[in-house]
Amino acid sequence: MLSKLLKYEFKATSRVFLPAYAVLLIAGAIQKIMLQFGFYNKDMGVFSKILGSIVPSLLGAAVVAIFVVTLVVMINRFRKSLLGREGYLMFTLPVNTSQLILSKAIAVLAWAILSCIIGLITVVILVYDTDFVNFVNDAIGLVGEASRQAGASNVVLFFIETVLTFIFGIVNLTFMIYLCLSIGQLSNKHRGLCAIGAFVGINFVLRNIILAIISNVLFTDKFVPPFYLCGYDTASIVGILQMMNAFMLAGLVIVIIELLIYFFITKYILSNKLNLE
Amino acid sequence: MTEFVLECTGVSKKYGKKEVLKNINLQLERGKIIGLLGPNGSGKTTLIKIINGLLTADEGDIKVSGEQIGIESKKIISYLPDRTYLADWMKVKDIVGMFDDFYKDFSREKAEDMLKRLNINEDDRLKTLSKGNKEKVQLILVMSRQAQLYLLDEPIGGVDPAARDYILNTIITNYNPDASVVISTHLISDVEKVLDEAIFINNGEIVLHESVDDIREKYSTSVDGYFREVFKC
Numbered sequence: 001m002l003s004k005l006l007k008y009e010f011k012a013t014s015r016v017f018l019p020a021y022a023v024l025l026i027a028g029a030i031q032k033i034m035l036q037f038g039f040y041n042k043d044m045g046v047f048s049k050i051l052g053s054i055v056p057s058l059l060g061a062a063v064v065a066i067f068v069v070t071l072v073v074m075i076n077r078f079r080k081s082l083l084g085r086e087g088y089l090m091f092t093l094p095v096n097t098s099q100l101i102l103s104k105a106i107a108v109l110a111w112a113i114l115s116c117i118i119g120l121i122t123v124v125i126l127v128y129d130t131d132f133v134n135f136v137n138d139a140i141g142l143v144g145e146a147s148r149q150a151g152a153s154n155v156v157l158f159f160i161e162t163v164l165t166f167i168f169g170i171v172n173l174t175f176m177i178y179l180c181l182s183i184g185q186l187s188n189k190h191r192g193l194c195a196i197g198a199f200v201g202i203n204f205v206l207r208n209i210i211l212a213i214i215s216n217v218l219f220t221d222k223f224v225p226p227f228y229l230c231g232y233d234t235a236s237i238v239g240i241l242q243m244m245n246a247f248m249l250a251g252l253v254i255v256i257i258e259l260l261i262y263f264f265i266t267k268y269i270l271s272n273k274l275n276l277e
Numbered sequence: 278m279t280e281f282v283l284e285c286t287g288v289s290k291k292y293g294k295k296e297v298l299k300n301i302n303l304q305l306e307r308g309k310i311i312g313l314l315g316p317n318g319s320g321k322t323t324l325i326k327i328i329n330g331l332l333t334a335d336e337g338d339i340k341v342s343g344e345q346i347g348i349e350s351k352k353i354i355s356y357l358p359d360r361t362y363l364a365d366w367m368k369v370k371d372i373v374g375m376f377d378d379f380y381k382d383f384s385r386e387k388a389e390d391m392l393k394r395l396n397i398n399e400d401d402r403l404k405t406l407s408k409g410n411k412e413k414v415q416l417i418l419v420m421s422r423q424a425q426l427y428l429l430d431e432p433i434g435g436v437d438p439a440a441r442d443y444i445l446n447t448i449i450t451n452y453n454p455d456a457s458v459v460i461s462t463h464l465i466s467d468v469e470k471v472l473d474e475a476i477f478i479n480n481g482e483i484v485l486h487e488s489v490d491d492i493r494e495k496y497s498t499s500v501d502g503y504f505r506e507v508f509k510c
Contacts, residue, residue: 004378015366081364093331093379094352188292201325276331 001095010110013073014080017111020069021118024062028122031055035126047174058199063122066115074108078178083185103265112170138236142186150241158241161248162257169257175262176202182269185276279343283328284456287396288337290323290481296506298478299481301337307425308454310471312500313461313490315478316508321461322359323426324478329356344423354426359431361411364446365401370399373473376418384436386398388421395440409436416444420451427458435465445471467499475500477507 035056078101082100090100124132147155180202184195232240232246284302291294297319305311306412315321326332341350369392376383392399395413403411412435419427423439427463429448433441449471452458460468475492477485485492485505489500496503 001379001446011371012364012366085362086364088331088356088358088360091331092351092356093355094348096348193369212331271416272334274331275333276326 003104004104005095005099006264009103009107013077013107013111016069016073016123017114020066021114024059024066024118024122025125027055027059028125031059032125032128040250042046042146059122063119070108070112070115073111074174075177077108077182078104079181082270083181083191085277090207091274091276097267101178101266102244103196105171105178108165108174109170111230113167116210123168145236150237154238154241154245158248160254161245163253165248168252168259172255172259175259175266179266179269182266186269186273187274209245210258278455279340280307281305282342283342283372283459284338284340285324286338288327288339290320290322290327290332290334290376292495297481298327298334301392301481301483303476303486303490304321305459305482307457309457309473310449310452310460311474312465312468312472313459313475313476313478314463314465314500314504316463317470319478319482321478322430323481324363325356325430325459327356328426328428346430353425354420355422357415357419357427357432359434361408361416363416364419365404368399368400369397369403369405369406369494372403372414372418373399376421380422382423383418384421384423387451388417391417391421395443409440412436413444416447419448423453423456425456427452427456428431428461429458430461432460433462433464441467460477465504466499469500472500477504 034051080086082104143155176199178196180195183198184191184193187194232243234243279306282377283303284303288298288301288303290298301324301339306402312320313324323332325372326339327334327498330351339346342353344353365372367375373385373392376388377385389399392414395410397410397414397417397418403414405466406414410495413433416429416432427448432448433444438446445468448460449457460472469489472489474486474488476483485497492500492503498506
């Protein structure tokens with residue numbers, strides 16, 4: 001059933017993302033062509049001036065729009081299609097609540113990743129020239145050099161952890177927003193206000209509590225530095241990289257624990273306290 | 278198969294301090310068309326939403342064909358809400374496809390046949406349909422399922438009288454002896470001719486649950502007439 005839900009979720013969201021991607025890529029390509037031929041430098045009168053201001057601003061707007069759209073879709077696909085009137089259909093389908101939540105989250109994660117890739121492609125289109133190729137080669141050489149010095153496995157681990165932190169960071173944000181909206185729908189009158197209140201509450205209060213627990217209970221003076229950062233040789237590159245990897249891993253674990261908490265509370269609320277308008 | 282298609286035991290619901298359902302006890306047999314009749318704000322919609330799992334009761338127990346509210350109950354309930362739940366961007370054929378995907382008991386041919394009969398083009402976007410036509414699409418989707426319990430919340434509120442007759446006909450001809458249909462409405466005279474039983478609900482309490490024939494015999498008036506008597510303002 002999850003695959004069927006995903007099919008409709010992608011169908012519903014692709015209407016928004018695909019045109020946005022098209023605008024971004026086309027604006028990027030036009031800008032590139034203009035730059036390539038020195039169009040903006042030539043004196044071609046008003047026409048070049050107009051284009052010279054329209055294309056870059058269109059490009060800037062498209063970049064901003066993609067990220068705004070991703071965030072708006074993250075919020076609205078949950079708020080409208082589950083907690084709004086479309087919820088009357090979604091919540092009477094023979095699927096369980098986890099599947100409903102996951103279908104929304106997986107789709108938005110896929111779009112967020114794709115948005116970043118498209119954004120990256122646009123940047124590459126814009127800056128692609130011989131200098132850029134050299135820069136990429138240098139960067140690859142640098143990574144190779146780092147691998148020789150710090151051990152390939154450490155470098156690979158570093159990249160994997162970076163990617164995972166990015167991915168789970170998006171999922172964490174998504175589930176936190178879902179939780180806030182689910183708390184908001186418990187109210188009969190002030191749904192939006194309650195959702196915002198929940199967002200503030202989770203971010204400031206809960207985060208401080210978690211931090212207080214981490215710093216006061218887990219890592220009192222007896223534990224400084226935290227256990228997961230002990231035993232590394234900070235004088236060598238290998239040791240520093242390993243310590244960074246351990247640090248990122250600890251952060252990743254916290255991000256995942258948080259998102260699991262958000263998910264299960266959301267699931268509980270939508271399964272047991274559903275209160276559609 | 279259980280004797281009753283729906284059993285509610287001691288179901289109560291409050292909105293804040295306001296009690297909208299007070300200790301509802303209800304047993305519905307199979308093979309009946311039942312009118313859930315009551316004035317505005319009597320708790321009809323709330324009860325139907327609770328049976329569908331869209332709201333949670335504060336107290337009480339509900340069984341649909343012996344199943345607790347959940348995936349299993351959703352498989353056998355066909356629900357028409359009192360509002361349109363269609364996503365605007367979809368075409369009629371998209372939503373038909375969606376029902377076909379999710380409900381095993383959905384008959385695509387039946388839906389396509391009824392759409393044709395009511396002159397609704399499958400390629401039209403839902404956004405472009407009139408309110409009445411959207412309601413017709415929803416009703417067609419709901420009645421194209423072979424469910425055990427149909428819950429129709431105000432099914433004829435927004436459509437013209439000619440379509441009303443067609444819809445009521447569809448309801449009578451489309452359900453089977455194992456299924457029951459609950460029609461919630463305050464337009465009693467329109468639905469009276471198809472009802473087997475009537476439930477009167479007022480201020481969150483069931484004040485009467487009898488067969489339509491019994492009502493006519495006992496009170497020597499139509500259900501509509503008796504309703505006007507009971508709920509006289």
